Amino acid sequence: EDQVTQSPEALRLQEGESSSLNCSYTVSGLRGLFWYRQDPGKGPEFLFTLYSAGEEKEKERLKATLTKKESFLHITAPKPEDSATYLCAVQAYDSGYALNFGKGTSLLVTP
Amino acid sequence: SQTIHQWPATLVQPVGSPLSLECTVEGTSNPNLYWYRQAAGRGLQLLFYSVGIGQISSEVPQNLSASRPQDRQFILSSKKLLLSDSGFYLCAWSPTGSGANVLTFGAGSRLTVL
Numbered sequence: 001e002d003q004v005t006q007s008p009e010a011l012r013l014q015e016g017e018s019s020s021l022n023c024s025y026t027v028s029g030l031r032g033l034f035w036y037r038q039d040p041g042k043g044p045e046f047l048f049t050l051y052s053a054g055e056e057k058e059k060e061r062l063k064a065t066l067t068k069k070e071s072f073l074h075i076t077a078p079k080p081e082d083s084a085t086y087l088c089a090v091q092a093y094d095s096g097y098a099l100n101f102g103k104g105t106s107l108l109v110t111p
Numbered sequence: 112s113q114t115i116h117q118w119p120a121t122l123v124q125p126v127g128s129p130l131s132l133e134c135t136v137e138g139t140s141n142p143n144l145y146w147y148r149q150a151a152g153r154g155l156q157l158l159f160y161s162v163g164i165g166q167i168s169s170e171v172p173q174n175l176s177a178s179r180p181q182d183r184q185f186i187l188s189s190k191k192l193l194l195s196d197s198g199f200y201l202c203a204w205s206p207t208g209s210g211a212n213v214l215t216f217g218a219g220s221r222l223t224v225l
Contacts, residue, residue, distance in 0.1 A: 096160065
């Protein structure tokens with residue numbers, strides 16, 4: 001059974017204080033690993049898809065990396081507007097196209 | 112461009128009452144459609160997904176059902192709500208294809224069962 005574990009559950013950063021969020025996964029055959037951002041009371045918003053170990057993708061202050069067992073979302077010099085819950089999900093070859101999500105990391109960036 | 116609409120945004124229902132949440136997608140054809148539930152302190156749980164009209168797969172045994180009467184319409188229903196049905200319900204769509212397909216989510220429906 002596919003498993004996705006995110007850590008930490010919550011993270012508080014000062015503005016400009018860089019850090020990383022972790023997503024550990026177990027899947028029989030990885031079709032893709034996804035990162036989403038979710039603001040309170042809203043639907044998740046797509047950030048990145050990673051397909052194979054060693055792949056990296058960047059968007060503004062965010063950078064996602066992938067190994068065979070985990071993915072990291074690096075946040076460089078965060079701003080208060082980066083505060084949100086970040087969700088990691090895996091899509092496996094043997095489970096159709098649905099995504100299996102972790103519980104998320106709640107990020108708060110203070111001025 | 113593609114858009115996804117989900118309604119109602121907020122719903123407060125008594126235990127034992129029926130439920131109907133609706134989702135429609137515009138700007139694409141034959142999408143894969145999904146219903147997820149997000150309960151407090153838990154991750155997104157896949158409830159149903161559909162790869163075509165009348166084709167529904169259920170992931171979790173529960174008090175809910177789903178239907179897809181038209182290509183771009185997905186409905187989540189219950190005949191009698193339970194307290195445990197409270198949560199944030201999210202509809203999503205993805206294109207058909209063989210690669211890793213991004214799911215695009217609607218704005219969600221907040222259901223409170225009292």
